[in-house]
Amino acid sequence: MPSKRGVLLLSGGLDSTTLLALVSSEGYAVHALSFDYGQRHSAELSAARKIARRYGVVQHVVAKIDLRVFGGSALTADIPVPKNRELDDRDSVIPVTYVPARNTIFLSYALALAEVVEAGEIFIGVNALDYSGYPDCRPEFIAAFERMANLATRAGVEAKDTPAIRIRTPLIDLSKRRIIELGLRLGVDYSMTTSCYDPGAEGEACGLCDACQLRLRGFGEAGAHDPAVYAAQPSAAASETQ
Amino acid sequence: MPSKRGVLLLSGGLDSTTLLALVSSEGYAVHALSFDYGQRHSAELSAARKIARRYGVVQHVVAKIDLRVFGGSALTADIPVPKNRELDDRDSVIPVTYVPARNTIFLSYALALAEVVEAGEIFIGVNALDYSGYPDCRPEFIAAFERMANLATRAGVEAKDTPAIRIRTPLIDLSKRRIIELGLRLGVDYSMTTSCYDPGAEGEACGLCDACQLRLRGFGEAGAHDPAVYAAQPSAAASETQ
Numbered sequence: 030m031p032s033k034r035g036v037l038l039l040s041g042g043l044d045s046t047t048l049l050a051l052v053s054s055e056g057y058a059v060h061a062l063s064f065d066y067g068q069r070h071s072a073e074l075s076a077a078r079k080i081a082r083r084y085g086v087v088q089h090v091v092a093k094i095d096l097r098v099f100g101g102s103a104l105t106a107d108i109p110v111p112k113n114r115e116l117d118d119r120d121s122v123i124p125v126t127y128v129p130a131r132n133t134i135f136l137s138y139a140l141a142l143a144e145v146v147e148a149g150e151i152f153i154g155v156n157a158l159d160y161s162g163y164p165d166c167r168p169e170f171i172a173a174f175e176r177m178a179n180l181a182t183r184a185g186v187e188a189k190d191t192p193a194i195r196i197r198t199p200l201i202d203l204s205k206r207r208i209i210e211l212g213l214r215l216g217v218d219y220s221m222t223t224s225c226y227d228p229g230a231e232g233e234a235c236g237l238c239d240a241c242q243l244r245l246r247g248f249g250e251a252g253a254h255d256p257a258v259y260a261a262q263p264s265a266a267a268s269e270t271q
Numbered sequence: 272m273p274s275k276r277g278v279l280l281l282s283g284g285l286d287s288t289t290l291l292a293l294v295s296s297e298g299y300a301v302h303a304l305s306f307d308y309g310q311r312h313s314a315e316l317s318a319a320r321k322i323a324r325r326y327g328v329v330q331h332v333v334a335k336i337d338l339r340v341f342g343g344s345a346l347t348a349d350i351p352v353p354k355n356r357e358l359d360d361r362d363s364v365i366p367v368t369y370v371p372a373r374n375t376i377f378l379s380y381a382l383a384l385a386e387v388v389e390a391g392e393i394f395i396g397v398n399a400l401d402y403s404g405y406p407d408c409r410p411e412f413i414a415a416f417e418r419m420a421n422l423a424t425r426a427g428v429e430a431k432d433t434p435a436i437r438i439r440t441p442l443i444d445l446s447k448r449r450i451i452e453l454g455l456r457l458g459v460d461y462s463m464t465t466s467c468y469d470p471g472a473e474g475e476a477c478g479l480c481d482a483c484q485l486r487l488r489g490f491g492e493a494g495a496h497d498p499a500v501y502a503a504q505p506s507a508a509a510s511e512t513q
Contacts, residue, residue, distance in 0.1 A: 092340050098332055099380075099387045130383035133423045137379040138341075141372035145341045164428040173419035180412040181375045 033057045035150040036143045038135055041076030043244055044154035044200055046222045047212035051199060052152055053084045054215055060146050061086040062139055065093045072232040076223045083221065092138055099129055132165035136174055136196065143194055144182050152197045158204050171196050205247025213253060220256035233260040275299045277392040278385045280377055283318030285486055286396035286442055288464045289454035293441060294394055295326045296457055302388050303328040304381055307335045314474040318465045325463065330388070334380055341371055374407035378416055378438065385436060386424050394439045400446050413438050447489025455495060462498035475502045
């Protein structure tokens with residue numbers, strides 16, 4: 030059994046799948062954690078299940094939680110997902126696709142799971158460069174969460190001096206291009222991953238939302254083909270930065 | 272409409288009910304938040320619903336979450352609830368009734384709700400004196416959570432200098448006796464509240480678990496009668512400290 034044990038938040042998207050490939054290649058025993066949180070689409074969850082199997086995780090926990098009870102986001106409520114926005118305009122405002130306190134809630138569940146399985150590390154594929162203006166993707170948030178986590182838990186209390194729980198964010202400083210390049214070196218099959226905020230009935234990506242635009246630009250900059258299936262013709266979005 | 276708006280974690284127990292009475296008396300518009308988290312018993316939730324109505328909260332959100340997916344606690348898994356422990360032995364170990372990362376998860380949901388309803392304060396009835404050895408009831412945990420919360424949220428990011436979200440714990444330094452005395456002054460009907468970790472089929476308290484013992488000792492020290500219905504004869508536990 031590997032000596033290193035980690036909990037990994039797995040959405041089924043490009044970032045968390047690349048993270049899983051990286052962490053697996055480093056010999057961790059991985060407890061993957063996904064959420065059924067009233068997403069508009071279930072394509073994400075079925076992708077997460079396939080990817081967890083592909084990487085032979087020790088355990089894949091799918092926690093059902095209901096963020097819709099709070100409303101407040103285009104990803105969980107009846108607010109239109111913005112399309113065809115200029116990517117460079119994104120940083121000026123926090124977008125309507127922001128889910129209130131989402132990463133805080135996700136990391137709290139990961140903390141509970143880490144405590145039960147006695148994992149010392151929690152991996153989350155947040156990204157500060159391409160974070161679309163979400164406050165809970167920034168390094169200072171992650172550091173504050175880690176500090177809180179070590180005061181919240183039995184392991185943290187018993188460890189006293191050194192942190193018993195580390196929140197690991199290996200992708201936080203990487204551009205989408207670098208993440209894709211890393212994943213391709215690790216042999217990630219990106220056709221398994223889904224990124225779109227508003228996929229069609231067959232799971233095809235829209236090609237127009239922020240997530241699709243970021244993904245397409247990343248593949249374009251990496252000089253690689255995105256194997257995802259798109260409903261819209263993505264060439265306009267992809268060629269913006271070329 | 273009151274100018275002050277707060278989210279309050281309402282379990283239906285003695286502490287959170289006293290807290291609701293206090294916060295209501297101070298003129299807050301209260302958004303109460305309770306959890307259906309796979310408790311062994313639902314007496315708590317029905318008490319919370321009655322108490323929320325009694326105090327005329329603006330909104331009572333019951334969020335269904337499944338902590339059982341993680342196991343690891345006598346309150347959510349098949350581990351016996353300890354009975355008849357010496358109360359003074361409690362501080363030496365974290366008890367098996369500790370739910371992994373529970374207050375972290377509960378406060379994370381409260382943060383999401385606060386963000387959506389634009390409440391600047393979150394009230395939680397944690398208590399550092401009678402906390403039964405739970406790490407997530409200590410003031411240093413609360414302070415770390417507040418700091419994290421202000422980095423996690425839209426409101427926190429936009430406020431920059433002053434905290435946009437405060438975590439309020441008015442009961443944290445009070446003994447159970449003082450909490451009960453405060454509640455009685457505020458006219459709390461403690462027959463509505465439930466504290467027991469292991470109630471009977473009719474909701475009657477066991478009188479023997481840590482929570483019952485703490486409650487009975489508190490009423491004893493306050494010189495007041497506990498109107499809760501007990502299955503076991505509680506006089507032995509109540510008279511311990513008299």
